[in-house]
Amino acid sequence: MSRETMSVARVAVVGLGGIGQKVVEALDQGIAGLTLAAISVQNPDKHAAFLAELGKTPPVLPIADLEAVADIVIECAPAPLLPEIVRPFVTKGKTAIVLSVGALLFNDDLVALAKTHGGQIVVPTGALIGLDAVTAAAEGKIHSVKMVTRKPVKGLAGAPYIVENKIDIDSITEPLKIFEGTAREAAKGFPANLNVAVALSLAGVGPDATTLQIWADPALTRNVHRVEVDADSARFSMQIENIPSENPKTGRITALSVIALLRKRGAALRVGT
Numbered sequence: 001m002s003r004e005t006m007s008v009a010r011v012a013v014v015g016l017g018g019i020g021q022k023v024v025e026a027l028d029q030g031i032a033g034l035t036l037a038a039i040s041v042q043n044p045d046k047h048a049a050f051l052a053e054l055g056k057t058p059p060v061l062p063i064a065d066l067e068a069v070a071d072i073v074i075e076c077a078p079a080p081l082l083p084e085i086v087r088p089f090v091t092k093g094k095t096a097i098v099l100s101v102g103a104l105l106f107n108d109d110l111v112a113l114a115k116t117h118g119g120q121i122v123v124p125t126g127a128l129i130g131l132d133a134v135t136a137a138a139e140g141k142i143h144s145v146k147m148v149t150r151k152p153v154k155g156l157a158g159a160p161y162i163v164e165n166k167i168d169i170d171s172i173t174e175p176l177k178i179f180e181g182t183a184r185e186a187a188k189g190f191p192a193n194l195n196v197a198v199a200l201s202l203a204g205v206g207p208d209a210t211t212l213q214i215w216a217d218p219a220l221t222r223n224v225h226r227v228e229v230d231a232d233s234a235r236f237s238m239q240i241e242n243i244p245s246e247n248p249k250t251g252r253i254t255a256l257s258v259i260a261l262l263r264k265r266g267a268a269l270r271v272g273t
């Protein structure tokens with residue numbers, strides 16, 4: 001089948017927050033080979049004005065009804081919803097694009113289900129950088145992957161680790177290291193703040209061997225992620241300084257990463273792994 005005659009894939013989006021709104025707008029404006037089939041939201045009234053502005057308002061459906069009308073689902077929702085969004089799609093051999101990456105670690109069955117049924121779970125680079133290089137290095141031997149994240153206080157507020165350990169970040173006046181551990185531990189303690197560490201770990205040496213420090217820094221306005229990789233093919237370090245979106249926990253570039261991924265799917269020239 002030529003690219004021109006390729007059938008159009010139907011996309012469903014769950015969650016209209018910082019990421020979902022931008023992705024829906026891009027789909028509404030047009031991405032080759034894709035059509036926006038439906039969305040799922042928690043409170044339709046809250047999004048009535050946004051939906052009315054779209055060129056073509058998609059149907060708003062419960063999560064459980066999306067698989068019947070779509071080939072691809074994009075999860076841009078709170079992490080606990082991940083399994084109910086992804087499971088129906090991968091069980092039917094379809095694709096789930098996942099933003100709440102940390103939740104994959106607590107729902108091992110999903111990747112197994114995708115494997116059994118020919119589905120696919122896709123993790124975009126999201127708020128991070130360089131997952132192409134990390135996956136390439138992982139074809140050889142990676143000796144270590146270390147990440148240091150620095151965030152403004154409001155980008156970390158409310159994380160379970162901070163609440164459980166009664167860390168008073170609101171009154172800090174200088175940078176404070178609030179966590180040091182593995183990507184798996186971070187996914188548990190910071191489910192809405194450290195998906196990037198889990199994405200990095202899945203690209204490289206896994207969630208138990210990827211180490212992470214998290215700093216709260218009252219002087220920062222951006223979410224800063226620095227990664228150091230040492231492998232038998234290369235040694236590299238990379239840093240991204242994300243401008244927060246309307247959601248202070250989420251960098252603006254995250255939605256753009258999803259949109260770029262969607263565009264690559266149907267592109268005649270595809271750059272990057």
Ligand SMILES: NC(=O)C1=CN([C@@H]2O[C@H](COP(=O)(O)OP(=O)(O)OC[C@H]3O[C@@H](n4cnc5c(N)ncnc54)[C@H](O)[C@@H]3O)[C@@H](O)[C@H]2O)C=CC1
Pocket residue numbers: 014015016017018019020040041042043063075076077078079081098099100101125126127128191192193195196199247249250251254
């Ligand atoms: N992989 C990555 O690089 C990144 C991942 N994330 C993660 O992506 C996810 C989405 O992030 P944001 O858009 O910034 O979050 P957000 O909080 O701005 O938006 C989530 C939306 O989901 C909606 N929602 C809640 N319950 C729902 C339900 N039952 N059905 C449908 N929608 C529901 C909320 O009302 C909200 O509008 C979060 O889990 C976040 O931690 C965020 C940044 C980077």
Ligand SMILES: O=C([O-])CC(=O)C(=O)O
Pocket residue numbers: 127192193194195196197223224242249250251252254
């Ligand atoms: O940096 C960001 O924008 C968001 C982030 O760390 C994450 O969700 O993992």
